[in-house]
Structures are given as structure tokens and as C-alpha cells.
Amino acid sequence: MSTAQRGNQRRTSARACAASFAALALAVSAAGCAPQAGSAGDGKTVSYWMWDAAQQPAYEKCAKAFHKKNPGLRVKITQIGWDSYWTKLTSSFIAGTEPDVFTNHVAHYPQYEKIGVLSPLDELGPTRGIKASDYEPGLAKPWTGRDGHRYGAPKDWDTVGLFYDKKVTREAGVSDAELRDMAWNPEDGGSFEKVLARLTIDANGKRGDERGFDKDNVVRYGLATNDAGGDNHGQSQWSAFTGSNGWKYTDKNPWGERYNYDQKRFQETIDWYFGLAEKGYMAPLEDYSQTNFPEVQVGSGKAAMATEGSWKLSAFSGLKGVDLGIAPTPKGPTGERASMMGGLADSIPKGAKNKKGAAKWVAFLASAECQNIVGKDATVFPATPEGTEKAVAAHRKNGLDVTPFTRHIEDGTTFSFPVTDHAADINAIMLPAMQEVYAGDSPASSLTTTNKQVNFLFQQDD
Amino acid sequence: MAVIKSASAAPNRRRGDTRVALAFVAPAMLGYLVFLVWPTLRGVYLSFTSFDLLSEEKWTGLDNYRRLVNDPVFWDSLGVTLQYVMINIGVQTVAALLIAVLMHRLTRSTVVRGIVLAPYLVSNVVAGIVWLWILDTQLGVGNEVIEWLGFDRIAFFGDASWAIPTIALVNVWRHVGYTALLIFAGLQSISPTVYEAGRVDGASEWRMFRSITVPLLRPVLSLVLIITVVGSFQVFDTVSVTTDGKPANATNVLQLYVYDLAFDRLQFGYASAISVALMLVLTVITVMQYRLMRAGRSDLG
Known part of the structure; x- marks a missing residue:
């Protein structure tokens, strides 16, 4: 609590x-x-x-x-x-x-x-x-x-990092050095997805990378859920991935006037990221609640890792029974890491x-x-x-x-962070749209329509 | 003589009454004008404008209403609210009637009445949060019990199809005692002699419920329904503290949409238009209920 x-x-x-x-x-x-x-x-x-x-x-x-x-x-x-x-x-x-x-x-x-x-x-x-x-x-x-x-x-x-419980990673045979040097890509998820699979365990004790793994009966997910990130530009959810895939939110920043949620780099990243929930490696959307933040999930052992902002440092370091480790977010297709910096x-x-x-x-x-x-x-x-x-x-x-x-x-x-006009309206449009993709009710390509609604806000200004 | 005397005294007294009556009504009237009539008129006016609170409002005619008709989020929100009201009122009325009749026919215990009313003493916000914790998918006691019984955990607040029924039932839990108490008061106004007559005629409890309780309770029941339906349409706090419209607008009830538009997005004009629409819907429903249930008349004749 x-x-x-x-x-x-x-x-x-x-x-x-x-x-x-x-x-x-x-x-x-x-x-x-x-x-x-x-x-x-x-x-x-x-x-x-x-x-x-x-x-x-x-x-x-x-x-x-x-x-x-x-x-x-x-x-x-x-x-x-x-x-x-x-x-x-x-x-x-x-x-x-x-x-x-x-x-x-x-x-x-x-x-x-x-x-x-x-x-x-x-x-x-x-x-x-x-x-x-x-x-x-x-x-x-x-x-x-x-x-x-x-x-x-x-x-x-603040920037974003990967918080994890060393006890859990050690038990899975994943070393700190390995965690510090992960990479991902939208095709097969790279070494990052392999680590997530390794850290995921189902009710029969089978790990996500083992034969017979039951993705509908997971007791510990590799990655914690932190909602779909539609209301904060995915800052602590998917921004480290869209960023390291070379995607930018807006035409310019600050004071951009066109959002890029219709671009392929964004949508393929989102497809892969929420696909982790489909595979059972990331906790599903319905597990997220206002009583179940990522640090609670890591603290209770329901998740092995969580991507979160540095402002959560004291929340994570205060967890009892957790041997806290922090790793940088993985490198992406650009060959570099990326993190949103807020301030x-x-x-x-x-x-x-x-x-x-x-x-x-x-x-x-x-x-x-x-x-x-x-x-x-x-x-x-x-x-x-x-x-x-x-x-x-x-x-x-x-x-x-x-x-x-x-x-x-x-x-x-x-x-x-993308600084633009209409932030509250954009939140109201993006929040349900991203949740629909996370829940598997809509494909990431549906965000092309969502992007039109967002950009329509700016067209009305003239 | 006596007749004439009283006749001449009466108008005097009546004039005095009027003044006193006005004095007594004045505070309520003032509150009514300042906090109800004026805001309603102002709200109706704002619904024809574009207004962000900080700059002067701009008259935009029917723009907000045109937008409302074409706004899928509004219609979705209305549907969600209707679903909530149906579950909430349906379950609550049946349960309250049952509790009230049981209290009326079986016990005189004030302790029992106290227990029935207890959830009503908890504020909506606290009730919402306590249930949120109990029913949490991963950590909730409720889900621990469900799993222990051999079922799968249920994302009561997180799953789009569960969220509205869950919130509706949480509010039933909180309000059912109060509704039962209102019905109970109505039951007490039914003369015991009617039941005695029934018993003499050899009627069963069920028969007496059908032929005595329900018809004689109808005016009270319809009043209770009108009040609870109006209240139910205005659901806000429980949703705000539990799901806040999530997941994916599945619990975006009208009042929440209005609040979000006005206070987060500063679109007071459009928010006012939706409020006016909600007011019209409620007026129509109330008038219909009143007519259909003949709430103004009793069956006692």
C-alpha cells in the first residue's frame, strides 16, 4: 500500500x-x-x-x-x-x-x-x-x-528505465549483464523478448520459452502492465520502443501541428508491444488498475520487470522483499536506446x-x-x-x-515529451483508442483513423 | 353570533398566514432560484455557445447540438448509461422490495433495520474504493475467494463487459437499504386490518403480497422509482474513483463525459449541451413513469 x-x-x-x-x-x-x-x-x-x-x-x-x-x-x-x-x-x-x-x-x-x-x-x-x-x-x-x-x-x-527483482532474474538464469545489454525489434522481439519469455511462468511452472507453456494461465508475467499509455504518450509504456525504432510524435517539437500515429514505424512497434500481452509475456490490460501499479505487480511477484519513469525510484526502492535492479531500456532497430525525457x-x-x-x-x-x-x-x-x-x-x-x-x-x-496544443482533447481521443489495441479489439492500423481525428483538431485552428 | 365572529376573524388570520408563510418559504425559494433556476437557465444559454471559462463565450447557435447528434462518443455514452440504469434499478428495486416486505412481515427489530441501512452510511467514493480493492484482479480478496473456489479470476473493473454490471451492483449494495427503507415506510401506511381480513379469508402470504401489498404500495413504489431512476442516470462518483471511464470508454457514463469535457477539456459549451440533453431525457422518462404508473392515484379509492 x-x-x-x-x-x-x-x-x-x-x-x-x-x-x-x-x-x-x-x-x-x-x-x-x-x-x-x-x-x-x-x-x-x-x-x-x-x-x-x-x-x-x-x-x-x-x-x-x-x-x-x-x-x-x-x-x-x-x-x-x-x-x-x-x-x-x-x-x-x-x-x-x-x-x-x-x-x-x-x-x-x-x-x-x-x-x-x-x-x-x-x-x-x-x-x-x-x-x-x-x-x-x-x-x-x-x-x-x-x-x-x-x-x-x-x-x-526524468527518463525511463527497466525495474526488476534480482531474485527473480537470478532464479531464471538471467544475469545482470545480460539485462544491461538487451535489444528488441518489431519482427521477433530480439533478446528483450527472449528474456521476457524466460521470466514468465505459468501455473504449471513452465516458462514462456518452454514447450507446453500455457499463456492463459500465467502466474508471473515477464513485463508488468501500466495501462495502454494513451493518455501520456506512452511515456513509461511504449515510448522507449517507438523512440528506438526511429519514430517521432509530431512534425516538430515543441509546438508541432501534426501527429504521426499513422506511420508504419509507430504502428509496427505498437503491434509488437501489445502483442507481448497476446503471447502471455506482458500482463493483460484488465490486470491494470489504480490499485495495481507496476511497482505493486513487481512487489507482489506478479511481474518480473516493469518499464517506469525515474520518478518512481523511491516507490520501487521501498518495496519489501525485492532485491531491486535497474536496467536501461533495450536498444532498438536504430541501434540505439531511446528514452523520453520529461521535466x-x-x-x-x-x-x-x-x-x-x-x-x-x-x-x-x-x-x-x-x-x-x-x-x-x-x-x-x-x-x-x-x-x-x-x-x-x-x-x-x-x-x-x-x-x-x-x-x-x-x-x-x-x-x-510532445508539446502541442489540444493536449486534453488528444488524451480523450488517444486513451480509449490505445486501450482498444491493447485489449485486442482493434489492430494498430486503426490508429490511422485516430490520427486523423487528432490532426483534425489542429486544422480547425486556422 | 359565534358563526359571524369566526367568519370575520378568518380573513384576518389568513392575511397574517400569507406573510408568515412567505417568510418561511423565502429561504427555500432563494436557494431554489440561486442554485437551481439560475444555473439551469445559464446552462441552457451556454449550450448555444463556445465557452472555455477563461475567455468570453461566443454564440455558436445550434453547433453544439449538431455536434452532439454526430458524436459517436455521446451515443456510446448514452448507451452505457442506459445499461447501467437498467441493471442498477432492476436489481435494486426487486431486492429492496423483498427486503422491505421481509422486514415488514417478519421482524420488528430495529437492529435488523439498522444493518440493512448500514451501507448507505458509507460515502459513494469510499464504497467504490473498497470494492475496487476487494475485486482487484491480481490482489483482491474477492478474486482470491473465486480462485479458491476453482474458478478463473475475473477482471471486474478491468474487463469491458464486466465493468458496468459491477459498478451497477456496487451501487445497488450501497443504495438498496435506503430504497428498502422508503418502501418499508410505504408498507407501514397499509392498514393491518386489510391483512387481517385477508388472513380471515384464508389468503396465503404470496396472495396477500400480490393482491394487497403491491396495489396499495403502488403510489409509494412509483415515487421511489422516479427518484431512483433520476439518481441512477446521474451516476458519477463511483465510476470516477473505480474505472474513470476505462477500459476504452466502456464505463464512460454521461456525467463522466460531461465532467471530462468541461473540466479537463474546458469545452463548457458542448458539456452544457449534453447536460441539457440529459435533462430532457430525464424529464421525458419521469413524465412517462408518472403517467404509466398512475403515481398520483391510490388503489384504495
Whole structure:
């Protein structure tokens, strides 16, 4: 239960985070007590909203350090569960009770950029000096709006990796070295699919690569299910595979205006990926639920491996009875690995009551001092290279090698989340469509029609 | 003399009554106007506009309704909602009637009544989440029991064909006690002498149920049905916390679709149009129910 509580804080699916009683109670109580903007324009308080409860302690530390430097300013942090975060934020813009600073996500920020409720950070004194080169490569780019202004100060980053239980892999005779060096292809799945088959066991103790394997009676799947990924561009599901097959989401990124879900490279990857469920190597769609996240499946032994984002590190490392290992996502037909790199940023609403204080706080959040505090806490990877080193060291101290996440940056094998307009409408179209393919009710070629619906959204703009 | 006196006093009193009555009605009336009439009118107006909450609404005439007619997701959603209502109301009404009659004929125990009503004290959200855990495919206690009995595990919330019946039955579980209590109240209004007469005539329990209970209960039963059907069409919270419309829109009930359109996709105009459509559907159904069940009249004559 404690693992599920952390939920998929970064998934774009609303309510996906209502992982458990506790998480829900938290979200409800946060929603119930209607967070106040706090500052009320007295110029002494800076109100700050974030959704990830796991990161709050690190940012409280930053707030303390900030207060020491600016004795006249106090930061009031309000944590609101991902579930109601965006609804609350939108209504706060309407009601004029918006926070002075809030944690922003690339999936939601285009909407705010479009309606013009964000302050350009390059026009505020303290944040004017924020440079893209201060951060890990690629992190700052999505936060530059169509008008060339900066609307978010990068605060952290994430990539995708393979989490597994070493006890399970050892017992199957699969070595860590083998796991670090896997490759896949859409024809026969390559060494990655062979490993998955090896790790899968049916009720009679037969493995997926043995004769007489019963795919309808699997007790442990090679790969955990994490839903169909239609609502988050497959970030932690299939994006590592479509990426390493050389496919790109949109015509350009950020601010693309045409999606490519009709391309062969995408559809053949999806056919193969969801085909793993058909073969019994990946848990079926109906096994996924809001109480059964990938870390729960690995923790309970129902799955041997899971592809997940680095933001789930603390959820996985907290699993009892699991000897956690992390492997990089497999190499694809391009001969390279690929991982989506997401990243959060801090934004300031145009209507912030205490804009001066807000800009100072954002500048501090983006500074080496706060980034190092967050790094030492090791819940996420901070946006600066120095902060990241601190996080890697903290994990190493706990016996966990997190280089499968960082090597994507060193090797330059990352691509970013597609930042476009109409994100909410696209989610509403893609989510059921991808689930239909996963469930085997539609072939991947049906996504050509889905892609037309998605691109139709952009044609209406002109 | 006495007659004249009272006649002259009456109009005075009536005028005084009107003022007091208005004062008593005023708070309810204010609430009615502010929280029901005004939002309804505003909703109807918005259904003819394109509105994203943050910028001014734009008048688009019948565009939203044209889109509604051509929107496969809407029709799919209406079908899902109808399926839910049918299972939910069908099972719930039969079960509630049975429980109420048993309580009425067999026991006077308040403890039993308390137990029957207990699930109603749990909020929909909590009930939904508890059942979600119990029926989880891989980890749920319910599925452990099913497997122990020698059956295959069932993805109650994850399988497209199971999800709606499961949610409908979870809500039956929560609401059946309350519905039974309403029917039970109706049963208590039936005079015991009618049953005594029946017993004297040598009627069986089943005969008395058919010829006494059901006809005399009809006005209460039809009222209960009207209330529960309207409530059932508005199902939202249980779906929102369990399946959230998944898998592949199999549980995308109307209210969820409206919520998603309005608050996630900021299409308040179109969401309003669907709400208006739902209101019309409910009005038609309620009027039909009222007429068909002759709810306004009793069989006691």
C-alpha cells in the first residue's frame, strides 16, 4: 500500500493517482480545505503549489534556506494531489486566487500559454538570468513559448528505465549483464523478448520459452502492465520502443501541428508491444488498475520487470522483499536506446499577488543551492548537472545504481515529451483508442483513423 | 353570533398566514432560484455557445447540438448509461422490495433495520474504493475467494463487459437499504386490518403480497422509482474513483463525459449541451413513469 500511495504523480491521466485510501484521503482533504492564495498581497508571503507529496520535504528545506536569505519573505507550500491539481489551478485562475508560483507540467502548460495567464520569466528581474545552458541538455527548450518568452524555470528531469527483482532474474538464469545489454525489434522481439519469455511462468511452472507453456494461465508475467499509455504518450509504456525504432510524435517539437500515429514505424512497434500481452509475456490490460501499479505487480511477484519513469525510484526502492535492479531500456532497430525525457518547471501566473517575491523564489528554486538540496534528498533528479550528481551519489550510498537513467543524457539518447496544443482533447481521443489495441479489439492500423481525428483538431485552428 | 365572529376573524388570520408563510418559504425559494433556476437557465444559454471559462463565450447557435447528434462518443455514452440504469434499478428495486416486505412481515427489530441501512452510511467514493480493492484482479480478496473456489479470476473493473454490471451492483449494495427503507415506510401506511381480513379469508402470504401489498404500495413504489431512476442516470462518483471511464470508454457514463469535457477539456459549451440533453431525457422518462404508473392515484379509492 505504501508503494501505491505515491501513485503516478507525473502521469497525465487525471485521477490515476488516486492510488489508495491514503492518497485519496489526502487529495480529498486538500480539495476540501480550499487552499488560499496565502499571500493576500501583503508582499511577505509567497504561495507555492506542488502535487508530489514525496518531494515536499526537500522543498520545505529550500523554503527555509530561502527565508534565511530573504528574511522578509516566507514561502507557504500547498500540496494538492495530481488528481485535483489542474482543476484547482484552472479554477484559481478564473477566481483570481492563483498561487504566486506553481509546479508546471509540459502536458498542461500549452493550454495556459495559449490563454496567456503565465508571466514571461525573462521579463522579471530575478529570473531574467535563467539560462538554458545551466541545465541538462534539452530541459529548457519546451518552456519557451511560441512568442519566444520563457514561461518555466526547469527544476528536475526524468527518463525511463527497466525495474526488476534480482531474485527473480537470478532464479531464471538471467544475469545482470545480460539485462544491461538487451535489444528488441518489431519482427521477433530480439533478446528483450527472449528474456521476457524466460521470466514468465505459468501455473504449471513452465516458462514462456518452454514447450507446453500455457499463456492463459500465467502466474508471473515477464513485463508488468501500466495501462495502454494513451493518455501520456506512452511515456513509461511504449515510448522507449517507438523512440528506438526511429519514430517521432509530431512534425516538430515543441509546438508541432501534426501527429504521426499513422506511420508504419509507430504502428509496427505498437503491434509488437501489445502483442507481448497476446503471447502471455506482458500482463493483460484488465490486470491494470489504480490499485495495481507496476511497482505493486513487481512487489507482489506478479511481474518480473516493469518499464517506469525515474520518478518512481523511491516507490520501487521501498518495496519489501525485492532485491531491486535497474536496467536501461533495450536498444532498438536504430541501434540505439531511446528514452523520453520529461521535466517539471516552476511558473508564475500573470495574476500573482506577490510577483516580486515569486520571481525571487523561482530564481532560488532554479539556483544551485536549492537544486543541491533537492539532489541530496534523491526523490527526483534535479535539473542542474551538479544537483543530478548529488542525487546519483545519494542513491549509490543506498546501494542503488541509477546510471541506466543518467546514461540517456550522457549518450544523448533522449527525446522530449510532445508539446502541442489540444493536449486534453488528444488524451480523450488517444486513451480509449490505445486501450482498444491493447485489449485486442482493434489492430494498430486503426490508429490511422485516430490520427486523423487528432490532426483534425489542429486544422480547425486556422 | 359565534358563526359571524369566526367568519370575520378568518380573513384576518389568513392575511397574517400569507406573510408568515412567505417568510418561511423565502429561504427555500432563494436557494431554489440561486442554485437551481439560475444555473439551469445559464446552462441552457451556454449550450448555444463556445465557452472555455477563461475567455468570453461566443454564440455558436445550434453547433453544439449538431455536434452532439454526430458524436459517436455521446451515443456510446448514452448507451452505457442506459445499461447501467437498467441493471442498477432492476436489481435494486426487486431486492429492496423483498427486503422491505421481509422486514415488514417478519421482524420488528430495529437492529435488523439498522444493518440493512448500514451501507448507505458509507460515502459513494469510499464504497467504490473498497470494492475496487476487494475485486482487484491480481490482489483482491474477492478474486482470491473465486480462485479458491476453482474458478478463473475475473477482471471486474478491468474487463469491458464486466465493468458496468459491477459498478451497477456496487451501487445497488450501497443504495438498496435506503430504497428498502422508503418502501418499508410505504408498507407501514397499509392498514393491518386489510391483512387481517385477508388472513380471515384464508389468503396465503404470496396472495396477500400480490393482491394487497403491491396495489396499495403502488403510489409509494412509483415515487421511489422516479427518484431512483433520476439518481441512477446521474451516476458519477463511483465510476470516477473505480474505472474513470476505462477500459476504452466502456464505463464512460454521461456525467463522466460531461465532467471530462468541461473540466479537463474546458469545452463548457458542448458539456452544457449534453447536460441539457440529459435533462430532457430525464424529464421525458419521469413524465412517462408518472403517467404509466398512475403515481398520483391510490388503489384504495
